[in-house]
Amino acid sequence: MAAGGFCKLPNGRVVVALNLPSPGTADPDAAVRVLVHAHNRARALTRLRNLGLRAVYLRGNAAPPTPDEITAVLHHPDGLIWRTTPDNAVPTTVPELWRPIRALLRGAAA
Secondary structure, eight states: OBEEEEEEOTTSOEEEEEEEEOTTOSOTTOEEEEEEEESSHHHHHHHHHHTTOTTOOBOSOSSOOOHHHHHHHHTSSSSEEEEEOOOTTSOOSSOOOOEEHHHHHHHHHO
């Protein structure tokens, strides 16, 4: 089960954030944060399942998207982005940029 959450926008749409295991890596601690912009939570999860992420479920609202994450997904034309989950123990000066979901799925297939 993936940790994640959602945020309902004033226009009725939602942004869903999920922490998923990174596909295509042997490291069990490697994870990615995926953001989806959709009409409702069910459609957001359906968008991910249609891309091949079949076992994606959202239970609760433990890790909702931050305002910065909401802004990032709203400004992306696909409304579906990801980046590696940051390690809070290691401070970084430059945050990782958000990437389109195609880059994640292409990397997993290689």
